[in-house]
Amino acid sequence: MPFPKQVRLVEVGARDGLQNEPNPVATETKLELIDRLGAAGVNYIEAASFVSPKWVPQMGDAREVMTGIQRREGITYAALTPNLKGLEGALETGVQEVAVFGAASESFTKKNINCTIAESLERFAPVIEKARDAGIPVRGYVSTVLGCPYEGDIAPEKVAEVSKTLFEMGCYEISLGDTIGVGTPLKAKRMLEVVSRDIPIDKLAAHFHDTYGQALANLYAVLEEGISIIDSSVAGLGGCPYAKGASGNVASEDVVYLLHGLGIQTGIDLQKLAETGHWITQSIQRPNRSKVGTALMTK
């Protein structure tokens, strides 16, 4: 299949990127990050997560973040909502999109959201319904699509089953998460081939972590299969609090460099994005995990 002409980037740095930071990140810093990402041309920003602050303290200021954003025209500001309580909080802030998040592994689901896969889907049903009644589109995440920190290999058929259920329940798009970054290109292609039997490829997103340094190779592999939505995190920030050893998402700067090199448009100003990655990593005293960002900033 030819590469897509355009790829939509879902920037998850302010949420996935920061949720696991051990030290509190000031709300003002999150807001400045979101603003800088918008100025760099990113048009979909996952900004916060309405989860229990006991489970993920770093996202405890979700309301302040969502209401503090100086919204720019043409940008979607989204938030995670695992249950009705989260959705209600998010709706009060004028969120434009929400996401529910499940997984293809029972053990990960239990560790992450404290229920079974079946219970998680039951819990998501009223969230999706209420969001749709409010005119808010719902994205669906499926984690551990290429491996689970507790169960190891995950069958593509299981990924397809959970993805299909979420899609049929009303999620407009399914983001496939290699939560612990263990995937390889052939595994990623095989998983996608099975999932896309039930869900059109243009409704599937790749959400790959870079723990084993394979994320860009995996993305190239799924781009060849027709994927045109990619989740990434500026400076490669991140890691999941309930997946020990998971490192950050693939870095947005690296993805944009790859895509532009393939002649695929993103609408993103790479230099400004690299400056944003440099700024946030300096601000929270983290190494910049983007090779492209580091190269551009030391030029």
Ligand SMILES: CC(C)(COP(=O)([O-])OP(=O)([O-])OC[C@H]1O[C@@H](n2cnc3c(N)ncnc32)[C@H](O)[C@@H]1OP(=O)([O-])[O-])[C@@H](O)C(=O)NCCC(=O)NCCSC(=O)C[C@@](C)(O)CC(=O)[O-]
């Ligand atoms: C889902 C729950 C809440 C269940 O947690 P629970 O303990 O089973 O829930 P509960 O309903 O029994 O409530 C317990 C307490 O939490 C409160 N509570 C309940 N819900 C909320 C809420 N929405 N917002 C704020 N507070 C909430 C509730 O009010 C109560 O407070 P208490 O009475 O004890 O004071 C919990 O497990 C949780 O918050 N988990 C979040 C885990 C998380 O955020 N993980 C990271 C995101 S997923 C990810 O990163 C992967 C992804 C998406 O990026 C893709 C990939 O890479 O694979």
